[in-house]
Amino acid sequence: GQQLNQSPQSMFIQEGEDVSMNCTSSSIFNTWLWYKQEPGEGPVLLIALYKAGELTSNGRLTAQFGITRKDSFLNISASIPSDVGIYFCAGHDKIIFGKGTRLHILP
Amino acid sequence: GAGVSQTPSNKVTEKGKYVELRCDPISGHTALYWYRQSLGQGPEFLIYFQGTGAADDSGLPNDRFFAVRPEGSVSTLKIQRTERGDSAVYLCASSLVGVSGANVLTFGAGSRLTVL
Numbered sequence: 001g002q003q004l005n006q007s008p009q010s011m012f013i014q015e016g017e018d019v020s021m022n023c024t025s026s027s028i029f030n031t032w033l034w035y036k037q038e039p040g041e042g043p044v045l046l047i048a049l050y051k052a053g054e055l056t057s058n059g060r061l062t063a064q065f066g067i068t069r070k071d072s073f074l075n076i077s078a079s080i081p082s083d084v085g086i087y088f089c090a091g092h093d094k095i096i097f098g099k100g101t102r103l104h105i106l107p
Numbered sequence: 108g109a110g111v112s113q114t115p116s117n118k119v120t121e122k123g124k125y126v127e128l129r130c131d132p133i134s135g136h137t138a139l140y141w142y143r144q145s146l147g148q149g150p151e152f153l154i155y156f157q158g159t160g161a162a163d164d165s166g167l168p169n170d171r172f173f174a175v176r177p178e179g180s181v182s183t184l185k186i187q188r189t190e191r192g193d194s195a196v197y198l199c200a201s202s203l204v205g206v207s208g209a210n211v212l213t214f215g216a217g218s219r220l221t222v223l
Contacts, residue, residue: 035214042200042214042216043212088150097152100149
């Protein structure tokens with residue numbers, strides 16, 4: 001079946017650094033979604049991408065839908081402590097999730 | 108309501124017991140999804156409802172799992188003869204349109220099931 005591969009699995013960065021994570025698939029998706037999950041909560045949508053090549057920003061977050069429709073990346077600029085969490089990519093048609101990238105911020 | 112509500116938030120049960128998990132979606136959302144999330148993993152698709160009908164139940168792991176949405180709003184995920192491997196957080200999400208549209212899922216906080 002369809003699978004999404006996220007990398008890196010985990011990141012330890014200093015506050016203020018930029019972050020980049022990506023997601024790839026062997027299948028084509030029509031929509032890419034990026035979610036963030038904090039402990040004890042369900043995932044919360046950060047950015048939705050609907051067109052191949054689309055580049056979308058939401059504050060310090062920027063995400064792009066790959067031209068091949070098989071990949072996407074998420075960048076976070078100038079990270080702050082509240083960015084800590086697990087970031088999931090999700091591909092739509094059936095909303096398949098990756099395994100997540102765990103972001104840790106060192107003081 | 109304002110968000111997706113799931114009850115119970117925590118459920119501890121014994122192996123072999125029957126469990127029901129409830130999801131109350133955002134009012135007016137026609138699509139409802141169930142996911143299962145094991146520790147350290149991403150959400151795993153179980154079943155998707157469009158209105159009252161299960162449009163896609165291909166993610167249900169076996170026939171011990173069943174879900175209903177009789178009036179097109181609240182949904183119940185039912186697990187029979189629970190096994191220790193069923194322990195996970197069960198997430199519910201709803202959206203305005205179905206899979207064919209550019210839907211955006213809003214998730215509940217999940218029901219954490221522990222099977223002893």
